Amino acid sequence: MVRRDSQRAQQRKVTHMNNTESSNPFTPSVNDWGPWLRLSLTPGLGPRAAKLLIDSLGSLDNIFDTPDPQVSLLLSHKQVQALKVMPIAFLATLEHTQTWLAADARRSIVTPQCPDYPVLLGDMDDPPMLMYACGKRQLLQPHAALAIVGSRNASAQGVRTAHDFAHSLSQAGLCIVSGLAHGIDGAAHEGALEVTTNGISPTIAVVGTGLDRVYPRAHHALAQRIGEQGLLLSEFALGTAPARGNFPKRNRIIAGLSVGTLVVEASLASGSLITAHMANDLGRDVFAVPGSIHSPHAKGCHALIRQGAKLVETAADVLDELGWRAPATTPYRQASEAISTQDPVLKALGFDPLSLDELLDRTGMSAAALQAQLFELELGGRVARLPGGLFQQIARA
Secondary structure: OOOHHHHHHHHHHHHHOOOOOOOOOOOOOOHHHHHHHHHOOOOOOOOHHHHHHHHHHHHOOOOOOOOOOOHHOOOHHHHHHHHHHOOHHHHHHHHHHHHHHHOOOOEEEEEOOOOOOOHHHHOOOOOOOOEEEEEOOOHOOOOEEEEOOOEOOOOOHHHHHHHHHHHHHOOOOOEEEEEEOHHHHHHHHHHHHHOOEEEEEEEEOOOOOOOOOOOOHHHHHHHHHHHHEEEEEEEEOOOOOOOOOOHHHHHHHHHHHOOOOEEEEOOOOOOOOHHHHHHHHHOEEEEOOOOOOOOOHHHHHHHHHHHHEOOOOHHHHHHHHHHOOOOOOOOOOOOOOOOOOOOOHHHOOOOOEEEHHHHHHHOOOOOHHHHHHHHHHHHHHEEEEEEOOEEOOOOOO
């Protein structure tokens, strides 16, 4: 137990920190978000309990040292007792967070009592009680957002498809939400970053670590660009390392922020299927891009389609399903790039992976001529070389 005189001393220190905090206009005072931080660190009280409290009481006033009598009707005795004890890590985490905020004007804290807290998150049973933000916080409201998720080990075609869908849908006015992972996530962010209006690119990366860490490390530069042009979000305290259990929690926020979720390439074991099912449970649209029946990356999308997800081939398909009208001044690609019937290699290749021997049989070309043509097509981004000596045509979405 923490002694009352110690608690009073800690509260005086919190008040002092409030007087020296950053001038970021988006960041509420520490007295506003501090209780949410404390609640998030209190053992046995998670987002579901927080939603119950805020829905019933309207605020977190008088729930800690001497809880409102109504709190006892909402929570278990054990939870009420836990509220009375200052979490061991609270003060250190508070100081660390305040220092982090003061170091960069792009950083801020988002709680359910903030006026720009995303309305769609209110549909969740377990909405995040506190989120760390870095970047263009304007993206939280009032933009409509679409999640694009999929395999970390995506094919070259999957990466191209995710990039092109994100680019086209961003041009149409949607904000692209994803998880900063390798593969489809990264490609979706890249596509959205290419669309910039007044210095803002419509993409939000929800991560499974503290915002003072980047995972995967290879996406450090991408995370920096999103923090400058888009928005980085995390409900995890600063210093939180990547852990398996963090990513399903992150996925629920990705689904919760978005009016729909688009899955581009996913195996049957892909975590992106979790996001899709979470979106469906929230009553949001789920879209899936079909693929080759021979590709393990397509099996998850095909399973979703069998379960009722909407099959989409172009950005226009997504917009039509959402009833979204693109701004007339920002045209977007509405159909897949046609196969060039003038190129015999592309015509022979189709869209399934083929070996060099299979292409030799189909084209009748010499090995030297075929390899030279494949090399030119690779340089032009029309063909990808796959493991096992296979080649695949890359279409644009």
